[in-house]
Amino acid sequence: MDERLAPGVSVGFAEPARGTAGPEADQPDSLASTTTVFICTRCRLPGSDRAAEPLDGERLLTALLDAARGAMSPTGPEIRGVACLSNCNRPCTVAFVGPGKLTTVYGELGTDPEDAAAVLAMAGLYAASANGITVWRDRPERLRRGLIACVPPFGFVGDPVLAGHDTAR
Numbered sequence: 001m002d003e004r005l006a007p008g009v010s011v012g013f014a015e016p017a018r019g020t021a022g023p024e025a026d027q028p029d030s031l032a033s034t035t036t037v038f039i040c041t042r043c044r045l046p047g048s049d050r051a052a053e054p055l056d057g058e059r060l061l062t063a064l065l066d067a068a069r070g071a072m073s074p075t076g077p078e079i080r081g082v083a084c085l086s087n088c089n090r091p092c093t094v095a096f097v098g099p100g101k102l103t104t105v106y107g108e109l110g111t112d113p114e115d116a117a118a119v120l121a122m123a124g125l126y127a128a129s130a131n132g133i134t135v136w137r138d139r140p141e142r143l144r145r146g147l148i149a150c151v152p153p154f155g156f157v158g159d160p161v162l163a164g165h166d167t168a169r
């Protein structure tokens with residue numbers, strides 16, 4: 001296991017979505033990944049050459065896939081590129097998603113192997129969390145800033161913000 005990952009958490013790589021194709025599709029649920037990491041492939045870092053290929057987001061995705069292949073686990077995160085996460089002004093952007101958990105979106109990432117390692121480590125923390133909430137001091141240094149959004153999961157009935165009011169309408 002990569003020592004940069006959270007203790008007791010293994011992180012791997014699964015290319016095809018569950019239920020679509022490939023070896024992951026045939027795995028029992030107990031071995032299937034419960035975390036997906038989305039990487040915006042269209043992000044461009046400030047000052048980058050507008051005509052440069054690949055784009056910075058694609059470079060981060062490639063770095064992440066390279067890092068994940070070295071830490072392969074059947075229960076590791078699914079890693080997927082997505083065209084835009086609507087955080088275009090604070091690139092590069094990633095999102096951590098899991099069933100019943102807060103979706104968390106981070107920006108201000110770079111494209112080097114250390115950024116990829118930080119994203120993998122964060123995926124491990126996210127996977128180990130009960131609800132998608134991770135402790136700030138436990139996060140990789142590069143993800144202690146740049147938190148853009150926390151989105152409640154489908155079916156979340158709401159926090160009791162207003163006494164006497166049902167927020168689940």
Ligand code: FES
Pocket residue numbers: 040041042043044057083084085086087088091093
């Ligand atoms: S281009 Fe990356 S978030 Fe929009």
